[in-house]
Amino acid sequence: MIAAADLPLWAAVPVALLLLLGSGLALIGSIGLMRLGGFYDRVHAPAVVSTLGIGSVLLGSMLYFSVLQTRFVLHEILIGAFVVLTTPVTLMLLTRAALYRDRRDGSDEVPPLPDPSPRDE
Incomplete structure (x- = not known):
């Protein structure tokens, strides 16, 4: 990163803040993964x-390379689109597979099924 010395201060501060925000959010997610009890939590x-963490890191990267190369960098937009599309889908598939397995095995951690009867209003 020899070119980092050429980055103007008006761009260096937001890049640094976005990177700190992204790494802080990754730390919070890691702590949540470690501290929470069951699989569903x-x-x-x-x-x-x-x-959100990856989004802020990608925004910082876009700003950094756009300023240094004097052109707009689009690689990060493609990476962000893949992350935004694949993370919720992967979460949903993992949770449904675990829920199917737990209901089949009769685990105590299984969330209850919704009540099929209509509610009185």
């Missing part, structure tokens, strides 16, 4: 935080 924390 644990799968939620990293999935929610990863999208």
Whole structure:
């Protein structure tokens, strides 16, 4: 990163803040993964935080390389689109597979099925 010395101060400050925000959110997601008890709680924390954390790191990267190369960098937009599309889908598939397995095995951690009877209004 020899070119980092050429980055103007007006761009260096937002890049640094975006990178700190992204790494802080990744840390929060990791702590949530470690501290929460069951699978259904644990799968939620990293999935929610990863999208915003990766987004801020990608914005910082876009700003950094756009300023240094004097052109708009689009690679990060493609990476962000893949992350935003694949993270929720992966979370949903993992949770449904675990829910199917737990209901089949009769686990105590299984969330209850919704009540099929209509509610009185």
